[in-house]
Amino acid sequence: MIIHTLKDCPTARAILTHGGLDGRLLDKEYLHCIDWLEDVMCILDRKAFEDLLTTL
Known part of the structure; x- marks a missing residue:
């Protein structure tokens, strides 16, 4: 994973x-x-989360 x-x-x-x-x-x-991504979404701001998803 x-x-x-x-x-x-x-x-x-x-x-x-x-x-x-x-x-x-x-x-x-x-x-x-998805559980990990939900927790990450709660901690990071929107732009940082979008950048993480783009990187992944």
């Missing part, structure tokens, strides 16, 4: 952390990608 790839890659994890995602979103276990 893409979440595991993002969480396990040190470079991706550093970029996500620098971009404003805190440890809760990177350390918490999610069964579905």
Whole structure:
């Protein structure tokens, strides 16, 4: 799953952390990608979330 790839890659994890995602979103276990995206949407502002989706 893409979440595991993002969480396990040190470079991706550093970029996500620098971009404003805190440890809760990177350390918490999610069964579905949509659940992770919903939590990210609550934390990031609209523009940052749009940029994340574009990158993904």
